[in-house]
Amino acid sequence: MAEGRVVRTVVAVSDRTLSGRQLAVLLTPPEQGRFGYRELARAVRETLLDGRVALRMRLPAERELAGVLGVSRTTVTAAYDLLRESGYAHSRQGAGTWTTLPEGQTPIGPAAIHGDGESVIDLALAAPEAPTGVLTEALAVASAELPRYATSQGYHPYGLPELRVALADRYTARGLPTRPEQILVTTGAQQALALALALLGGPGDRVLAENPSYTNALDAMRGHRMRITPVPVTEAGWDSGLIDAALRQTAPRLAYLIPDFHNPTGRLMPDEQRREIARAARATGTWLLVDETLADIALDVPAPRPFAASAGPGTGEQIISVGSLSKSCWGGLRVGWVRASSRVVTELARVRITHDLAGSVLDQLLAVALIDRIDPLLPGRAAELRRRREALVSALARHLPEWHWTLPPGGLCLWIDLGRPIASQLAARALRHGVRVEGGARFGVDPGTHEHRLRIPYALPGEVYEPAAERLAAALEGAPARIADPGLPDWVA
Numbered sequence: 001m002a003e004g005r006v007v008r009t010v011v012a013v014s015d016r017t018l019s020g021r022q023l024a025v026l027l028t029p030p031e032q033g034r035f036g037y038r039e040l041a042r043a044v045r046e047t048l049l050d051g052r053v054a055l056r057m058r059l060p061a062e063r064e065l066a067g068v069l070g071v072s073r074t075t076v077t078a079a080y081d082l083l084r085e086s087g088y089a090h091s092r093q094g095a096g097t098w099t100t101l102p103e104g105q106t107p108i109g110p111a112a113i114h115g116d117g118e119s120v121i122d123l124a125l126a127a128p129e130a131p132t133g134v135l136t137e138a139l140a141v142a143s144a145e146l147p148r149y150a151t152s153q154g155y156h157p158y159g160l161p162e163l164r165v166a167l168a169d170r171y172t173a174r175g176l177p178t179r180p181e182q183i184l185v186t187t188g189a190q191q192a193l194a195l196a197l198a199l200l201g202g203p204g205d206r207v208l209a210e211n212p213s214y215t216n217a218l219d220a221m222r223g224h225r226m227r228i229t230p231v232p233v234t235e236a237g238w239d240s241g242l243i244d245a246a247l248r249q250t251a252p253r254l255a256y257l258i259p260d261f262h263n264p265t266g267r268l269m270p271d272e273q274r275r276e277i278a279r280a281a282r283a284t285g286t287w288l289l290v291d292e293t294l295a296d297i298a299l300d301v302p303a304p305r306p307f308a309a310s311a312g313p314g315t316g317e318q319i320i321s322v323g324s325l326s327k328s329c330w331g332g333l334r335v336g337w338v339r340a341s342s343r344v345v346t347e348l349a350r351v352r353i354t355h356d357l358a359g360s361v362l363d364q365l366l367a368v369a370l371i372d373r374i375d376p377l378l379p380g381r382a383a384e385l386r387r388r389r390e391a392l393v394s395a396l397a398r399h400l401p402e403w404h405w406t407l408p409p410g411g412l413c414l415w416i417d418l419g420r421p422i423a424s425q426l427a428a429r430a431l432r433h434g435v436r437v438e439g440g441a442r443f444g445v446d447p448g449t450h451e452h453r454l455r456i457p458y459a460l461p462g463e464v465y466e467p468a469a470e471r472l473a474a475a476l477e478g479a480p481a482r483i484a485d486p487g488l489p490d491w492v493a
Helices: 002-015 020-026 037-049 062-069 073-085 132-148 161-173 188-200 215-223 240-250 271-284 342-352 361-399 423-432 462-476
Strands: 089-092 096-099 183-186 206-211 227-234 254-257 287-291 319-324 336-339 413-417 453-457
Touching: 020 037, 020 062, 037 073, 062 073, 073 089, 073 096, 132 361, 161 183, 161 336, 161 361, 183 188, 183 342, 188 215, 188 254, 188 287, 188 319, 188 336, 188 342, 206 215, 206 240, 215 227, 227 240, 240 271, 254 271, 271 287, 336 342, 361 413, 361 462, 423 453, 423 462
Parallel strands: 206 227, 206 254, 254 287, 287 319
Antiparallel strands: 089 096, 183 336, 319 336, 413 453
16 A cells, blocks of 8 residues: 555655545545545545645645545535645635645654654554664674675575575474475565565455454555455454354455454464364465464463464465564564465565565574574563563553453553543544554544554553553543544554
């Protein structure tokens, strides 16, 4: 999705004017399929806030946009009026209507995710810092190895051979026999996911996804114009019967699952459910795209085996596993991978080189050195994350005793029940109090769902959570029982 949006935004920026057709492509249509003026105003605002439309862009003429969308000119006029009243547009006599932001509001996105520095506590990113000592040691090893590769051109579209071997050996050690040719190294797990969606899916194809789910994965599916069939993940976990029924009724092209310490709920899928889902997917010809980026973050239980190892005989060919070092080592490394059949890996590599010829050799050498050290590293990481989880839980219990959650056995987040549908407004208020946090709606398949939830990671140092909880409690004070979506832009990990 990101790539398509960048292309369209660049086209728009080049002449500072959006055509009706350009804007229509960017708008997310309402569930009822036809825009009312409020839905149209909200959709235009969302394109502005998430960066698909730039600031100071001229919006299409009212008559032109009405014709493209198949609505009355009155609807577009009322939507533009609402945008002007709320501060997201302004008009100049004879010069049209232009995008802007309300006074005092600045965009929040990849360029400004940390707010104004230390004054904002960022609870939106579920990723710990690097293990400094191990990283320094691994970097020294990688740097010593680098001269051996400097005499070559440095392109390895499938990934550095040593890293493919190391990853294959790690899968084998975890109970899933794997050959190096079954591994494709990618620039993070998000690229691995994007490649799989590009290979297996297309506009109009059905994809089954958990609800809630990892927001960047959902956005990637929407960017490919796929139709998402949601299946719930609750406090009790997954319902195999519902998943089986959804597979049989909709026969999706693929299903995206996070069985290991699910993001955002933290649930761990039992082995028997993995086998049941794998059998049901095989019966409907559905590919399983399994996100295992959190598999190493086991805090209270043994680390799970790879999904494909639990799936049973005859099902592995339809399973594509995705992983990375972002959660177990460091997000700044940007090394991920796909584990699949060698045929699928070859097809994915062909897709990959149209976007990205190869990853950094130095980063991959560093990944090899880290994988050599990962088993001694993980117990200490888990112990520290348990301390941070306890610090978060204790702080929330002191300052926000009315909130509830189920303690996850692993992963990096609490999925908090606020008891009332105020998450979006609370997130907006919290930012003004110096805390950035993500409301549950950001993780929902359908707009407006999970409005009673917050996702709060425990990836930061423990001393952060006492002031964070104090600020959240201050933001919550006086919040109404239910409010409108404040329309904040989103960027999470």
